[in-house]
Amino acid sequence: MRILAILDRPETALFTLQAAGELARRLGGQEIRLLHPKRATDPAFQAPDEGIPTPAQRGAFARQVTLRAERLQSIARAWIGAASHPVVAQASWVEIAGDIRRxxxxxxxxxxxVVISRPCAGDRDDIGQALDGALYDAVALVLIAPLQAYPTVGQRPVVAWHPSPALDRVLDTARPLLNTAGHVTFVIGAEHDTSEAPPELVGELIARGIPVTIDRFVAPRDRLGEEIRAHALAAGGDLLMMGAYTHARFVEWLFGGPTRDLLAHATLPILTCHHGIEDLTA
Incomplete structure (x- = not known):
């Protein structure tokens, strides 16, 4: 498995690195590439009406970019130097300047x-562009790292169950992790009571001797994200697995649906991916 860790902020870099290292250990990672994407031009002077930066302004922007890169590389070197896992110890560093999303x-x-830090309110625009580039343009499997350290990632996973091609892909990739978990919780949220049979995966995990809990709840659509997060935390989870934005009215749902709500508030690592096919049943 080839793991790409995106390092864009010194204040979140260590959490991103720790999550990448733990998943490399649990999923048999063979390579970790540490990418620092950086702007080539000052975003304050992008539009024609914003004028042309002075030499002093260009110099200040260049120093800011260089300082951030140096801080991130220093954090990465310290993490690599302290590593006991051979894949982490051989992680490579690369800086690329240009269009962040591309x-x-x-x-x-x-x-x-792809392992990337969780977006925060007040972030630079390019932080969100990095996530969009990985999740939507590349349609990559993405681990959104938390804003805190976790001693384990995936030892007690929580699956936000809603059948979709995106979730299928997440679970297929994470199957080695599920098969060696200490406990797996399936959180199944719906707007109305349902007697739907448990997912087949539940029986497969139980047959392997993995303890499994099914946690069902009822909540209105606009509270699903909040409830998933609350139930995952209550279960003592250390990783949340879910599909991203599998809703027919994609654009309208972005800012009010479960995935966006979780990105804004969740404290768990989130393993997710986006599937280009709209889910008309969501």
Whole structure:
């Protein structure tokens, strides 16, 4: 497995690296590539009416970009130097300047898994562009790292169950992790009570001796994300698996649906991917 870790902010870099290292260990990672995508031009001077930067402004922007890259590389070197896992110890570092979204999308297409920090309110625009490049343009499998350290990732996974091609892909890739988990929780949310049979995967895991809990709840659509997060945390989970944006009215749902809500508030690592086919039943 080839893992690409996106490092864009010094304050979140270590959490991203720790999550990448833990998944490399659990999923048999063979290569970790550490990518720092950086702007080639100052975003404050993109539009024609914003004028032309002065030499002093260009110099200040260049120093800011260089300082951020140096801080990130220092964090990465310290992490690599302290590593006991051979794959982590051999992780490679690369910096690429240009269009952030395009850079990340191109690099993500060559990876089996992309690890990226969780978006935060007030982030630079290019932070969101990096996530969009990996999740939507490259259609990559993405681990959204939390804003805190987790001693384990995937030892107690929580599956936000809603059948979709995206979730199928997540579960297929994470199957080695599920098969060695200490406990797996399936969180099944719906707007109305349902007597739907448990997922087949539940029986398969139980047959392997994996303890499984099924947690069903009822909530209105606009609270599904909040409830999934609350139930996952209550289960003591250390990784949330779910499909991303499998809803027919895609654009309208982005800012109010479960995935966007979880990105705004969740404290768990989130393993997810987007599937280009709309799910008309969502």
């Amino acid at each position: 850079i990340v999308a191109q690099e993500a297409r060559n990876a089996d898994l």
